[in-house]
Amino acid sequence: MIDIHEMEYYNIGYIFYFMQYIMTRDSQYTSWHDLLGQLIENTQMKQSIAQAVHVKPVTLQRWVSQQSTPRNTNMRALQQAIPSNYRQLFQQLVARDMPAFAQQQEQGSIVDTELPSQFYTQVLNAYTHTPTALYPQALCDLILQQAIAQMDPERMGMIISIVQCMPPRQDQKVRSLREIYSIGTPPWENEDDHHHMFLGADSLAGSVIIGHRPVQSANKQTPNPILPVKWEEHEQSAIAHRIAHQTHIAGCLLAVSIHPHFFTDAHEKLMAQYANITALAFEPEQFFAHQNIALFPMPNYEQQKPFFLDFQRRITAKFRTERQHNRLLTFHQAQESVWMDIETSLLQQPLTQP
Amino acid sequence: MEHAPLQPQPDNTYIIDTESAAEMARLMRQDKLFTKGMGGIFPEKLDLTGVQRILDVACGPGGWVLETAFAHADIDVVGVDISQTMINYACAQAHIQHLENASFAVMNATQPLDFPDHSFDLINARMIVGFMLPEKWPSFIQECLRILRPGGILRFTDIECGLTTAASFEKNCFLFNQALAKAHQSFSPNGFHMGILPALSRFLPKAGCQNCGHMAHAIDFSSGTEAHEGFYHDFASALKLVQPFILKTGIATPEELDELYAQTLVEMQEEDFCALLMVLTVWGQKPDAV
Numbered sequence: 001m002i003d004i005h006e007m008e009y010y011n012i013g014y015i016f017y018f019m020q021y022i023m024t025r026d027s028q029y030t031s032w033h034d035l036l037g038q039l040i041e042n043t044q045m046k047q048s049i050a051q052a053v054h055v056k057p058v059t060l061q062r063w064v065s066q067q068s069t070p071r072n073t074n075m076r077a078l079q080q081a082i083p084s085n086y087r088q089l090f091q092q093l094v095a096r097d098m099p100a101f102a103q104q105q106e107q108g109s110i111v112d113t114e115l116p117s118q119f120y121t122q123v124l125n126a127y128t129h130t131p132t133a134l135y136p137q138a139l140c141d142l143i144l145q146q147a148i149a150q151m152d153p154e155r156m157g158m159i160i161s162i163v164q165c166m167p168p169r170q171d172q173k174v175r176s177l178r179e180i181y182s183i184g185t186p187p188w189e190n191e192d193d194h195h196h197m198f199l200g201a202d203s204l205a206g207s208v209i210i211g212h213r214p215v216q217s218a219n220k221q222t223p224n225p226i227l228p229v230k231w232e233e234h235e236q237s238a239i240a241h242r243i244a245h246q247t248h249i250a251g252c253l254l255a256v257s258i259h260p261h262f263f264t265d266a267h268e269k270l271m272a273q274y275a276n277i278t279a280l281a282f283e284p285e286q287f288f289a290h291q292n293i294a295l296f297p298m299p300n301y302e303q304q305k306p307f308f309l310d311f312q313r314r315i316t317a318k319f320r321t322e323r324q325h326n327r328l329l330t331f332h333q334a335q336e337s338v339w340m341d342i343e344t345s346l347l348q349q350p351l352t353q354p
Numbered sequence: 355m356e357h358a359p360l361q362p363q364p365d366n367t368y369i370i371d372t373e374s375a376a377e378m379a380r381l382m383r384q385d386k387l388f389t390k391g392m393g394g395i396f397p398e399k400l401d402l403t404g405v406q407r408i409l410d411v412a413c414g415p416g417g418w419v420l421e422t423a424f425a426h427a428d429i430d431v432v433g434v435d436i437s438q439t440m441i442n443y444a445c446a447q448a449h450i451q452h453l454e455n456a457s458f459a460v461m462n463a464t465q466p467l468d469f470p471d472h473s474f475d476l477i478n479a480r481m482i483v484g485f486m487l488p489e490k491w492p493s494f495i496q497e498c499l500r501i502l503r504p505g506g507i508l509r510f511t512d513i514e515c516g517l518t519t520a521a522s523f524e525k526n527c528f529l530f531n532q533a534l535a536k537a538h539q540s541f542s543p544n545g546f547h548m549g550i551l552p553a554l555s556r557f558l559p560k561a562g563c564q565n566c567g568h569m570a571h572a573i574d575f576s577s578g579t580e581a582h583e584g585f586y587h588d589f590a591s592a593l594k595l596v597q598p599f600i601l602k603t604g605i606a607t608p609e610e611l612d613e614l615y616a617q618t619l620v621e622m623q624e625e626d627f628c629a630l631l632m633v634l635t636v637w638g639q640k641p642d643a644v
Contacts, residue, residue: 056402131595137590
């Protein structure tokens with residue numbers, strides 16, 4: 001046994017030597033605890049792994065001695081923090097010692113498929129008691145915050161949006177969709193990390209609204225020729241579920257992940273439940289019969305972006321103009337009116353390839 | 355005019371209905387906004403070596419507790435709040451996020467806390483000015499010191515209303531501050547401010563804490579800033595939800611508040627809207643002798 005503590009030369013050469021030494025002893029490891037224990041005998045390595053996993057060095061020691069067990073999120077970070085020439089061995093040991101974790105890791109993430117009863121209570125509370133001025137935002141907020149916590153408990157990178165059918169035009173047809181609320185985990189944790197944009201027939205949201213199945217998923221790495229999807233920055237896989245009441249459709253719930261093939265059957269079940277409950281956020285007149293939804297393709301985000309630049313100014317101008325003419329307009333109504341103006345402009349734009 | 359009903363709760367001095375789902379949703383988002391605006395859960399870079407158990411007082415739906423438990427897997431984080439609804443929700447959140455080191459209990463922070471002496475290494479309370487009456491602070495701090503282990507850290511964070519260039523926003527803040535003063539919940543002698551920030555730094559040294567420190571943050575939520583949209587939504591909710599409290603003091607009519615509310619939303623969206631939110635964190639260590 002090498003006496004690590006006598007060799008406190010914290011330099012790259014020493015670490016290299018140390019790693020070579022360990023590599024010759026791979027066969028000795030009976031568990032991932034053993035391997036981790038050996039690695040963290042080196043103080044510098046211990047510190048480095050602890051920093052990468054965001055725990056204290058003593059926590060690594062507790063895991064090694066099995067006084068405590070790392071959470072799944074810690075284990076994922078730990079696997080990444082193990083030096084690359086040991087990672088595969090470490091992962092093999094983890095797969096053997098923690099088969100449930102390994103299986104769930106292959107499937108993407110670990111999620112409970114039941115919505116807590118307390119959540120339903122709060123949704124009904126919001127549905128019943130929220131002042132009109134804050135409705136439906138408070139309800140949508142509640143639903144999305146719960147959905148993101150449950151769909152991405154380890155904060156691996158997901159955004160969930162509520163997508164709504166834009167009000168019909170003169171021909172009584174819905175021509176586009178718009179993302180109205182969203183919430184995400186990094187890289188989309190800030191309100192302006194995600195672009196709220198118009199979506200059309202050439203989107204996953206559009207496909208699920210005009211298609212026959214209430215749920216659709218897509219993966220960037222394995223494109224489906226009959227399901228063309230435009231991918232934005234960071235996006236690798238997505239799932240959408242229709243928001244409906246009886247046969248009429250208000251929009252869809254859309255979840256996007258930074259990981260390829262992230263969404264599992266468990267996610268699909270959750271999406272169905274969250275989409276059902278999101279239907280409470282819409283008024284009866286915001287649901288449309290299938291034959292009244294005739295989506296057009298919409299420009300990509302770069303083409304839409306210039307139309308959003310003076311959005312705030314347009315709202316305040318509309319609000320003030322209407323008030324000057326003694327027409328009472330709420331701020332929300334002014335917003336909706338500007339969105340419709342933008343939709344009109346976008347529908348007239350020539351489309352370019354993404 | 356329509357308002358969320360205020361549920362009568364004896365001993366509950368919070369200015370917004372604690373059972374409101376809209377308030378719960380707002381608090382969850384607000385937690386994230388403040389954590390980001392302040393630069394993290396512990397922006398003052400407290401030394402957490404040896405910290406094994408943290409209490410968050412008046413945790414609401416548990417945002418700070420859940421964030422801390424997620425970031426520090428080896429620390430047990432406990433949240434307490436007066437609202438059973440908030441605590442039930444927080445428990446459900448901890449469960450679905452698999453945060454076994456987060457737990458919650460219903461407790462009134464203005465009453466003795468149901469924990470043995472020396473239970474925690476760190477006690478945090480963020481934005482409790484909304485319910486903590488000025489005369490209750492000293493006994494609250496003593497109660498915190500009782501359940502804090504010697505050498506443990508006591509940490510408070512609070513805010514003032516935003517400072518802005520928008521007349522209607524300022525009027526809203528003025529009415530709110532006046533209502534607070536009228537309800538005897540303000541530190542300001544004339545109700546021009548909430549008054550908590552200048553008072554906050556005194557509490558801990560006065561209670562005998564050592565190694566006291568403070569850190570101020572000015573969160574810019576002017577138009578065009580990263581924080582604008584988030585705080586726009588936060589204030590849009592808060593200003594509506596606080597209306598029943600203002601009305602109860604009789605300093606404005608429902609019609610006045612509704613008109614002011616509509617104007618405020620518009621002014622906050624103006625391109626030249628400038629706004630700062632002042633936040634102060636203070637901390638101190640419980641001496642061995644206390």
